[in-house]
Amino acid sequence: MVDRERKRYILFKIIKEYETEFNKNELINVIWQSIWRYFGMNVANKIGLWIIDINFEKNYGIIRCSHKTKEIMISALSLIREIRRKRIIIFPIKTSGTLKKIKKVINEINYFNID
């Protein structure tokens, strides 16, 4: 019997070296490049990556992936080093099985006001 695939939502924070501007597509490209470089096709087809929300003003985002590839997704996000040749860190803050909990964390934690 095949295990039912469950979803995982990952809340991440973006730390930029300069006020680099980039769009959602560029971010998705960079994430896929990281997945391909470190994990390859074998893993890439199991991830089920979906960007739920991205806030460039407050520098955070939420992505969805399968529960089995959660750790891979965390690694791939953290191994991203640059966008448009400018240094960047994508740092996972919280992983949850429900979007409600992630949104609660966004409201509760004052993570995004750190200068």
Add this chain to the structure above:
Amino acid sequence: MPYFESKLKVDLGNLKDIKEKLIFCVKLGINNVILEPHNELKEIDPKIKAKIDDITSINIYYRINLHIESVKEFKKKIRFYNKCSEIISIESMIPEVLIHAARDTRVDIISFSNLNLLKNLSKGILSLVNQNNSFIEFTINSIMTDNKTYQSKAFRNLYRAIQLAINTKSNYIISGDFIELYDLRNPRVLASICHTILGLPLSETKKALSQNILSLIKRAQSRQNRFLFEEGVKLFKKD
């Protein structure tokens, strides 16, 4: 579970640089850091420690890393650290120095912080480290390089070395040792990277970034206790 960044190189004379690094650690959610001065100090000035403590709320610990090139040099240098409360680590390209260091109870860590040093890791050293309850250190700074060939080679060597440590049931720690600010990563993330890329069990990597470092700090601090002779042997005062 508290995670540690156990190797953050700093210049103790440059408080501005230290402040910048520690603020960045806060941004990344790193709560426990072990600072390593660039130069080999005999003792870290308590005034500097107090100043650093004022800068941040992060838990700060210190380590002194000695680069040794001969057995004679090792014997000469290690004399100064008999009752040192800081963590003492040794780095050397010479296998005999590593064997001497692994036998010495004053040495807390045998550090294998780069690809060349990893070549000297052997079962003999791991066995001596086990007997002494000290630690082996692996660093994963090689993940932050653009050169894919070098990166693959580094991962392969790291994989072999960590597997050897796991098979011999040795105590080991994993640290970042990132030089550039934007290469720094949260230790929990490093556990994920080791699990997914090096194929290590997640519980093992978490232990290497958390529990083992706590034991290491405890070991270094216990050197200050004059009633504690060695692990399990303590002198009690008669009341």
